[in-house]
Amino acid sequence: MPKPSLADLTAFASIAEHRSFRRAADALGVSRSSLSHLMRALERTLDVRLLHRTTRSVAPTEAGERLLKRLMPVLRDLDEALDAVSDDRGQPSGTLRINGNEAATRLLLRTVVPAFLARYPQMALDLVSEGRLIDIVEQGFDAGIRLAESVPHDMIAVRLGGDVRFVAVSSPAYLAASSTPRHPDDLRQHRCIRQRLPSGKPYRWEFARHGQEIAIDVPGVLTLDHSGLMVEAAIDGLGIAFVPEHVARAALDSNILAIVLEDWSPAIAGLCLYYPGNRHVPAGLRAFIDMLKTVAFDPAATAW
Structure with a gap:
């Protein structure tokens, strides 16, 4: 039986590790179609199915898992050997x-x-x-x-x-028209500038003091996904924002924003x-x- 090439085995290991032809192709710098063709040829050469394929996922078969378990240490050793050559060259x-x-x-x-x-x-x-x-x-x-x-x-x-530290900030004008929050729960009675996470979920504002931790899904009619825009909205009096302190630092130093609940905002x-x-x-x-x-x-x- 002809032996598979190192490229064939590396491709199989990449597909099995990424559980995806597309991601493996991206990592290896080849097309998905050529990678699929290469795997079919490898399975024919070994006369065994190495991968379960569906329209949604890829996973190694039992034979594929056994091969992968023996193959990964060999590939790691090879990577280390090649890196040693690079180190010799500096x-x-x-x-x-x-x-x-x-x-x-x-x-x-x-x-x-x-x-x-x-x-x-x-x-x-x-x-x-x-x-x-x-x-x-x-x-x-x-x-x-x-x-x-x-x-x-x-x-x-x-x-x-x-x-770093995350802080709740507001314009003096907003605080003058509203009561200043003294406890994170007070935010439920305020107009807050909410943040949308990349996942699409709203960010829960997190506070801590003396070992007590509170996470609040604050109310608000404005939701943004960028800290800089949240600072600008707070400056304009649209509500209280919760942002990294350094993003609001210029506005805080100029007194156009103020920190509220500062004793509930520890560094992390x-x-x-x-x-x-x-x-x-x-x-x-x-x-x-x-x-x-x-x-x-x-x-x-x-x-x-």
């Missing part, structure tokens, strides 16, 4: 894919990206900015960037700066770059992390 190469929200992507572009690309000319960066939380492994990313509280527990996280851990702890770490990602650790991030710029 120049990692390839494409590093990172998923983060817009603020995180802007932060990288202002700080790490220029120096990284200058130092490692054989590396390419693919930065995807989106608000929704995703499974970075399933979607074919090497790393992600999110607030520390949103990082999955099975990931390794690297801090990008100091703590800020942004982290995170990556799978149970997989081989590519040389390019290791180099990127090493460079992250040398950057003196402005804590005010590392909020979500």
Whole structure:
């Protein structure tokens, strides 16, 4: 029986890991049709079905699971061997894919990206900015960037700066016409500027004091999906907004906005770059992390 090529086996492993022909094709840089043809040829060569295929999903068969279990350590060892060669040259190469929200992507572009690309000319960066939380492994990313509280527990996280704080803010004119909230529950009697998450769900405002935590689905007739727009709406007297403090800092310093419930607004851990702890770490990602650790991030710029 002819032996499958390394490319065939790598393609199978990618499909099985991503549970998707489309995502595997994107990760490998090939077309979905060519990947499907390659898998059919591999199954004919081995004379065994490796994948269950439906219109909605792909999953390994029992034979596929057995092959994948034996194959993954071999592919990891191969990746490590190739990375060792790159280390000997002192120049990692390839494409590093990172998923983060817009603020995180802007932060990288202002700080790490220029120096990284200058130092490692054989590396390419693919930065995807989106608000929704995703499974970075399933979607074919090497790393992600999110607030520390949103990082999955099975990931390794690297801090990008100091703590951040979310605050409720309002214009003096709005507070003059309404009673000032003294407790988070008081917000139920106020006009609030709600936030819609990328998932489509409304964001529940979260407060904490002396060990007591409260999350409120606030009332309001205006819903926005951008912190900057929420600040502008609050300045215009349209209600109380809940935003990262640094986004409202200029308006607060100018006294055109004021913080309410300040003693209910503690600092929380800020942004982290995170990556799978149970997989081989590519040389390019290791180099990127090493460079992250040398950057003196402005804590005010590392909020979500």
